[in-house]
Each structure stands twice: as C-alpha cells, then as structure tokens.
Amino acid sequence: MPVNKLKTLYFSVLLAFMSLLLPWSQAALLVRPDFMLLVLIFWLIRAPNLCNVGTAWMLGLLVDLAAGMVFGQYALAYTVTAFFAVTYQRRLVLFTGVQQLLYVFSLLLISQVMLLIIKTFAGGQFIGWLYFLPSLSGVMLWLLAMGLGLNTGGRGRAN
C-alpha cells in the first residue's frame, strides 16, 4: 500500500506544480491558491510517515525555482508551515469539518505571513490586503475537495 500511496503523492505534487506553471495573469494571479502548499498540507495530515518538514523544504525550493525568486524564500515559509502542521497533526483526528478548515486556513496564512516577513526584510513593499486572497481561495479549494469526497481526515470520517 505505501508504494501505491507514494505514487499518488508524487503524481499529486507533479499536478500541483503544473498548475503553478500555468500562465496566470492579472486577477487570476492575485487569487491563485498555493496549490503546492495545499497538496503538502494534505499529505502532511494524511500520511505523516511519507512526508515531513524536509519534504516541505524541498518542495519550497522547487517553487522558488519556478517563481524565479531568491532560493530559500518559499523553502523557509513551507518549512515553518510544515512544522505547525506536523506538530498538531495528531489532534486533527478530533477536529470537525469547520475546525479543520480553520486549521488549514491558519496554516496557509502562516506561510503567507512568513513570506511577507522575508520579502519585507529584502526591501519589498506590501501590496495591500489583497495579498492574503490566496489563503482564502485555498480554503475554498479545500472545501471543494472535501465536498467532492476527498478524505482529508477528521472526525466522522473513516480513516
């Protein structure tokens, strides 16, 4: 079973990466959820034996490369997010649907805030509150996935 799961994991990561590479522009770019982080959070919750903080770091580097940014920025943001995800992973079993959504939302926010801090240190300018839209759209996507029957763990679900 782990082999099968591992294949699914790689495939989902590849899919997330491809959707990151799509030519987003203007408004779409502004609301585009962080696909890579969503997939990462899903696997951190569902299969903590397959991926860990190190996986998050590697994926972060990949995103850094794709975004043409200084190496290590997304890597650091993902690492910190993954740490929180892993730390509270075992409590998640007791969470209800809404609680889980809030949990995912806060994880997405942590990653964005980390990135904002790094960017501000590097001399970037805050682009306004719209900057946090991807977290919101990410949660929407999570909700959609749950609605379509994706098993994201949590109470009342067969694990």
Next chain:
Amino acid sequence: MARHLYNKIEQQQAPAFFVRGPSPFARLAFFSVLSLALMASDSRLQYLASMRQSLQTLLHPLQLLANAPTQLYLNTTEYFSTHDSLLSENQQLKKRDLMQSIALQKLNLLEQENAHMRVLLAAQVALKESSVAAEILHVGRDPFTRKVLINRGQNHKILPGMAVVDAAGVIGQVTRVYPLSSEVTLITDTSLAMPVQIERNGLRAIAFGHGRDSTVDLPYLPANVDIKRGDRLVTSGIDGVYPAGLAVATVKQIVSAPDTPFARIVYVPAGGVENHRQVLVVSKPQLGSISAPSLTEPVKLGLNQAKPADKKQSMPNKSAKPAKSSDAHAR
C-alpha cells in the same frame, strides 16, 4: 523562551510509539538555517546563478507543456476568427503600414542627413542597435516584483542588460538570462531605473518603477518643474543601454503637494506593460554594428528637433559610459 517551547513540544510527543526520526523542532531548526544560508548565498554572493540556469533549463519543457492549453486556445480562436474581423484588421494594418512607411522614408532621409552633418562636424557616428523578436511566456509569479519571462535566451544571443520594447514603447530590461528563456524586469518594478527626457523641453531625469500600482516615478524633481499634463517621457539614450527616443511614459496627473519640496507627478507607462505578448529585445547601442533601422516609430522623428540642444553635453560621456552603466541599472 525557545527552550520552553521545545520542552513543551517534546512533552507532547513524549511516548514515541513509532520511530519517526528527529523531532519536528529539530528538523525545523535545521531546514530554517539551511534556507537562510541559501538565501544569503543566492542574493548576496551569487553562487547559485549557474545552478539556477541549469535547473531552469530542465524546467523549460514543463513550462512549455503548461503553456500548451492556452496556446491551443489562442490558436483555435484565431483559426475561427471571422472573415469580417480579419478584413477590418487587414485594412487597419494596411493603413498603419502606409503611415509608417512614409515615416520611415522620412527617417531614412533624416538619418542620411544626420550622418552627413556628423561627418561635417567631425563628430562621432551615431550608435546603432540590433534587435530580436520575442514572445512573453508568462508573467512573474512573485507578487512583490514586476517581471515577465520571454521565450528567447542565451541561445538567441540575449544578454543581461538589453532593453525590451513593444510597439508602443519601452517595457523593461533583461535582468536574468537562461539558455532558452530570459527574465525581463518591467519598468514598473521598483528596482529598475532608466534615464529619460521630457520630449517637449529636453529636461533629463531618471525614472523608477512605482511597484504597487503600474505607474512610473520621477523622484526628486523640484516642485516648480516644467512638466505639463500629457507630456511624453522618452529614453534619453545617454546610458548606452536604451536606444534614444523610445517612448517610456506619459504624464497622467500632477498632484499638488504643499508638504514636500518635490513635484508629485503620476506617469503611466506608454508600452503595454501588461497586455502585449510580442516584444522586441534591443541590443545595447554599438558603434558600427549597422543593421536595418529596427524601430520604425514616429517618436524618433519628433525627437530630432529637440536633440541639437543637448548634443554637446551628452557626446563626451557616450564613449565612456556603456560598459559600466548596464550593471548599475539592472540593480
């Protein structure tokens, strides 16, 4: 504080039921330090430039694959575009072609005359530039910077520092070159500066991107500066990077600001910074590399009247500057 936190987390996972390697906190510390080290070595020391180049080349096919659906959609809509719209577009293009060819004829005449005059004056021959057509692959994914990726790179003799223009004006400068693609920093990015000139009176200044909204800034001009609404900014060409006389921006609004000694003016970029796909990468102006006049813009004609006034000042540094300034502007 960190120790306390660490203890707390340790307690949480105290009875290790399954062996899971180092604790998450240890991993967090390790990978955070690694990321910080990477950031420092990439941004300050530039050790990773070649690695980025090779990785980007590996990524290129994936990028093309991701672009394929959009490309397909564009091609299909183009294929099914109606007879009428094609006809009207054709007519428009013909009209524009006619106008531009007239302008071009005048330009050739003026260029000849100019060259002749320069010989008579024993002045340096005007600089020439060559160009490469390119297409925008996608806009930058980093929300903090204004960048685009184009589909021409090292293999097409693109060099960092080259200017990028579209039909309406300058859109930016090549800042990173990969083998098959290159990264263009737009003029609306805060890190890009370019020397400009007011077309009407020849006043020189340096334009910076504004970053947040897609406008351009001319900081540190005195409040009583002679700039009016609708004035056009063009490249002055004294930096040796941008060819002289390309449209950069127009003055949109003059804000009266009694609290600062500087003028607060809003400029809008002339080029379709965010809505054109086809662009032209223009090489740095060089002596002797004669090519067909690459830019057939009427702007060039208009500028010729304003030029003689500042010729004297700009001539001496023309020969000395080009080598240095290209790096300075990329930063």
